[in-house]
Amino acid sequence: MAEDLWKIRERKQMSVAQLALRSGLKQDLIDEYEEGRLLTTPHRAKLAKVLYVNEDDIKRHSAPRPKREKPAPPPAQPKPAKPAEEKPVESVPEPPPARQGQIDFLKGLARHLGVLPAQLEDEIGQPLGELSVPEAKHWIRTLQARVPPNLTSLDKAKPEGYRSKRAHLPEGIDLFEANYLLEARQASATLTVKMFNGEAFSGLLLGFGPYTLTLRTGDNHEVTLSKLAIAYYQCERGARPAGGAI
């Protein structure tokens, strides 16, 4: 026996938005069908499919859902007058003691600057272990300001005449590799993958993510390989992406 669309949907514990997403129909249209608009045959077929019912189970004209009556608000009760309260005196909480990481960082900075821990404690005026979080932050900033700006390891390692092209280097993203794999997938390329243990896999690239590659091997099996265990891979001749240029 045919039922109203909204009744079936609610029985299947689906929202209108979910039904719209799964059926490919607009949410407004589904609302209209639930309100009684004549359901077309192709749309009834789509809705029946995603609701896992027969087409005939859905009424062409759904009866609108009865409006829910709002419960009457409870009668207003007069609020009792608030007794005049004295404002509590706000006590300033003690700052928490410095974290071990902050103290270690301070010691490291001091060592980097050639300052002994005892000298640092003399300068601060108290033992490092008695610092609070804000005090430790203050002293970290103070010591950091004393570190010469060109003493980072990368700066030291830069060769003479080095021109940074940092803006063009996608350090922090996997853009080049992602482009390479995207082109390989679009070209239906066969990928040969060499794993850490020397094992090799070859197959059609079906998909990839930040941590995995999925191939369909020659024996029609799908294999998902963790990138952590991959040493290198390359496309087979004839299906060669342009090299992930951006």
Next chain:
Amino acid sequence: MSLSDHLRYLRALHGGPSNADLRQVLSEEDTGLYFAIEQRYRDVSTADILPKIAAYYHVPVEELQWHRARSRKALALHIHAALQDHAIVALRLRTGETLIGYPVWWDLAAIGLQPIGEEDLVVVQRHAVIDWEGSNS
């Protein structure tokens, strides 16, 4: 291969011990340091933890120190310099192979290498590069 990548490799080889497993062997603070090295690529200033990690994984501490000297940044710098100068690089991989070629691109995870005499680009995972010519050997 950086110490971070090597620790990840060792952890996988030892059945993937969890935080809780490591905390039973290392102290709370050392476990924090361990994950700072492995997962956040931090070069901890105090190397006291290295002997403890080496003992846990039954490897010589020199092995960890060797990897510590080969950071991901150092590899990136080497590849980037070769890219700018159109120079050849030789990358020794975890598989035992050495790939020689011109870098075409590099990013966080991989290096696009054009091997000499070959037409097809090879995508080398950065964590698979054990050593390279010009590292602090």
